[in-house]
Amino acid sequence: SSQLWVRPIITCAINFQIPTLVSPVFQLGRCRSVKEFEKLNRIGEGTYGIVYRARDTQTDEIVALKKVRMDKEKDGIPISSLREITLLLRLRHPNIVELKEVVVGNHLESIFLVMGYCEQDLASLLENMPTPFSEAQVKCIMLQVLRGLQYLHRNFIIHRDLKVSNLLMTDKGCVKTADFGLARAYGVPVKPMTPKVVTLWYRAPELLLGTTTQTTSIDMWAVGCILAELLAHKPLLPGTSEIHQIDLIVQLLGTPSENIWPGFSKLPLAGQYSLRKQPYNNLKHKFPWLSEAGLRLLNFLFMYDPKKRATAGDCLESSYFKEKPLPCEPELMPTFPHHRNKRAAPAVMEGQSKRCKP
Known part of the structure; x- marks a missing residue:
């Protein structure tokens, strides 16, 4: 299955790049299925993938679910995503977004990063x-x-x-x-x-x-x-x-x-x-x-x-x-309406904001 396939691939990639930083999530058991998450709405789309607001059905926690973009990849996971995974796995700080785990879909190209969710x-x-x-x-x-x-x-x-x-x-x-x-x-x-x-x-x-x-x-x-x-x-x-x-x-x-x-x-x-x-x-x-x-x-x-x-x-x-x-x-700090949480929120392409020119 894809769960069995993706774990050793990611583990090998991480072992190859940063041997001492392998997370237990990739060493023990299988990656969870994305079906265990309820997608609530799409909150962004960038160079490296689409980001959803989602609910972990096992814990009820709201998370950000980032789908790894595989459109042009013929040889596996994009190097940009491997770099992001290997770096985020070693980072734990209150002011750095948290990578919680990697989950997979039914197909080899369906890989998602489960990130801590921020409202704005x-x-x-x-x-x-x-x-x-x-x-x-x-x-x-x-x-x-x-x-x-x-x-x-x-x-x-x-x-x-x-x-x-x-x-x-x-x-x-x-x-x-x-x-x-x-x-x-x-x-x-x-x-x-x-x-x-x-x-x-x-x-x-x-x-x-x-x-x-x-x-x-x-x-x-x-x-x-x-x-x-x-x-x-x-x-x-x-x-x-x-x-x-x-x-x-x-x-x-x-x-x-x-x-x-x-x-x-x-x-x-x-x-x-x-x-x-x-x-x-x-x-x-x-x-x-x-x-x-x-x-x-x-x-x-x-x-x-x-x-x-x-x-x-x-x-x-x-x-x-x-x-x-x-x-x-x-x-x-003041709180604000959750613009990103609206179920019908349109996708926002990274780089299309008035403040985010390429």
Whole structure:
């Protein structure tokens, strides 16, 4: 049966990639059948699969059921899904979405990830909430994102696709980072990786200029974009193309140079762009009401030189989170109508939101 087939395949794949991280769910017994879950409604559809809200009929728990997309696969489970499974199996943190188990359907290509369910995603909230998040609420959200990210980076994992639509929130105000389809484990020395990662609006300048050396700093640039978006109530750098994205960054932060970014001129695509001459950093003009500590944090996250960019640990120690208005407690975050829970909710294609350009 498919239950018997999928378990050893996944186990072998995980053993091959990360031998010490095999979950007992794949070592003991068979994978459960998806028939043990009642699908309530479809809540999203992304590059790597359709996501349903579902009820576990054995426990009555509401979960997110993510069907692994197999449309173009002839040789088994997509590598993106194997990477997501292997990474999520090793991750257990309050601010990281939980992979509970893998279940299967009647056919070899029917594989589902059972994830912890969160009532909201931040992209939908930002588009539908009647009033923007307060600064205290923004700080509460960002502290949780940073704690989850610090945990990831300490475990040598780069997310590589941080954006507001990949941040989920429960009705108890707990924020969880989700969608690990592009995430990678890294080591020393750092191996080359493709620069075509991270949604355009959140993509670091070194990626735009073709670097193949990726570190946790690319996640931290995205964190700066998310923080600025939450504070400004709109995306900070909504580029329509890679060259437009670079131009928006230069308009905001000034023209990069070897003085502030050693190695800049040697990046693969640096010679292909004619950057405007803009000597000023305009973050203070963009956020005239933000405190000095807040501006310092943003500037630290938006350092051109990836080696000088803030780490998640640096951010968590920032005085910005220790000054008034202080971060509110997660349980005091406002609750919202469950847009994702409507049985007739239309599928939302990842990347089609106004805030999630490819």
